[in-house]
Amino acid sequence: MGIFSIWPGIISTRSRKCFFDILKDGSDGNVKLNTVLSIKPSYMLKIKNEKNNYLKVLLIGDSCFRKF
Numbered sequence: 001m002g003i004f005s006i007w008p009g010i011i012s013t014r015s016r017k018c019f020f021d022i023l024k025d026g027s028d029g030n031v032k033l034n035t036v037l038s039i040k041p042s043y044m045l046k047i048k049n050e051k052n053n054y055l056k057v058l059l060i061g062d063s064c065f066r067k068f
Contacts, residue, residue, distance in 0.1 A: 007062070008065070009064065010061075016064075018064035019065065022060050022063075039063050043062065043063040
């Protein structure tokens with residue numbers, strides 16, 4: 001119940017696809033332009049500047065699951 005209140009979009013298949021596409025695309029270090037454009041600039045800066053990989057995943061989750 002708690003994760004649904006934090007990330008309401010987690011039940012949406014489109015949001016989950018966004019999340020996994022970003023993780024898959026960025027895992028090799030090369031990110032496609034399509035992926036970059038799917039993330040808000042404010043989240044991109046936070047993700048880029050974050051050193052902790054766990055927090056990067058949380059920020060990606062915020063970026064995908066908090067928008068519908």
